[in-house]
Amino acid sequence: MARMKFLCDADRCIECNACVTACKNEHEVPWGINRRRVVTLSDGKPGERSVSMACMHCTDAPCQAVCPVNAFYTTADGVVLHSKDICIGCGYCFYACPFGAPQYPRVGNFGTRGKMDKCTFCAGGPEKDNTMAEYEKYGANRLAEGKLPLCAEMCSTKSLLAGDGEIIAQIYKERVLKRGYGSGAWGWKTAYRETITS
């Protein structure tokens, strides 16, 4: 089994938000929830840089560790998924997540956030693969169809890579070698406790 990961080659991201749009459309993500987002650092200044970010599907995921009702599970592919039937909307996973991935349908005072929603690596949830029940709660299950996450597939500059961690790390390494520079795999140290050195 492959260990699935995301990699955003920040030197190529042009902040076009195609990944964000692809995700919202593919999963019919409700209004107000963004499973993926693009953050621009030093916006409008020299040295500006954009990074596309969603759930990184961390190794030893902090969200999974802090959830008081054990809503999370990690698949054999290393994808961190959760059950909306189990989630009580406490918001703890958001405090623990280094990447701000968990989202809630409501701004929610008095603990009325609703069921947590986040990137599933296009792998659905605990329901039977590609059923309507799964789609309504978690969106499409592309992984079960043998496809990779749509955000990365749609990326106009192929900045965002998704797939087997070793393969995408190799692709990135070759890129860096060829072009002679690379700002590193953003978030990898925090998410996977490793960096790509070339």
Next chain:
Amino acid sequence: MTASVVRLCIVVAMAALLALAPSPRPAAAQQPASVDPTANAVHEEQLLQQFKTIRGLGSIPDTKSYTLEQPAGRDWRYFHEVTLRWIGAVAILGMLAVLVVFYLSRGMVRIESRRSGRTIVRFNATERFMHWMTAACFVVLALSGLNITFGRPLLLPLMSPEAFTAWSEWAKYAHNYLSFPFTLGVILIFFMWVAGNIPNRVDVEWFRRGGGMIGHDHPPAYRFNGGQKAIYWIVVLGGAAIAVSGYVLIFPFYGTDIQTMQTAEMVHGVVAVLFIAAMLAHIYIGTIGMEGAFEAMGQGTVDLNWAKEHHSLWLEEERARTGLGRSQRQPNAAPGE
């Protein structure tokens, strides 16, 4: 001389020829092998070292999402999973152990001069209502709060995930809504009893003599002794800390950022488990720890001899004030002294 001039000319001519000849890598000769167009752009490592979190700008209204990375989430996780559980387990189990040992060795503190059969009003109906409202809320808040930290390792293995979720969701709502009467109770307790709870010299003496819990000593005390004053201030100050941090948590990201939310949760958790430990001691003394103590908050009256032993100065005050008029039953004509 001429020979060297000729040689120089040849070298110069060859150099000129070489320069004219088409170079195999014309551009590379002048420029570096590659250009890094993002050489001056921000770097992850450097940003994390400088700011701990990486924040930028996004294109959606949710400003929380502008934080790209906050590795501190992992520290918060460690606190929540390890530190808080240790503090909670040591404080609560430690207190329980102390109480059990104390009960086994000291037993219930008896009214040494036996009951006189005559009683005096200690807490009126309003006071008792406030106390029990706050206490009832506290019990629910404590159990539902402990569930968030200890429910998953202790309770979840005993039931189905769905049942645990249903209970936890109800517990969460109870926790949120009962916070209001609890906070109100703490505020009222503050105003209601603050006059009797200002620490004074009598308390120093009281504590020096071990509060009468060790041995058979009965250090004098006014309406509230040193130990009760300690409980009072734990409730007032601890309750304030719990309420403030709790309301920050109930209104997530209302003018707060993720660090504030994490800090609020940490303060809330630590103060709460210490509060629970302190309340266990309070409950112990108020019930099986001391004969005649529960009546004070139960019926509102205490036996005169109990008052004499534990709150001698208060009893004198009350007597001076009422001439024992509040005593409810006077079986024998002779007054107590």
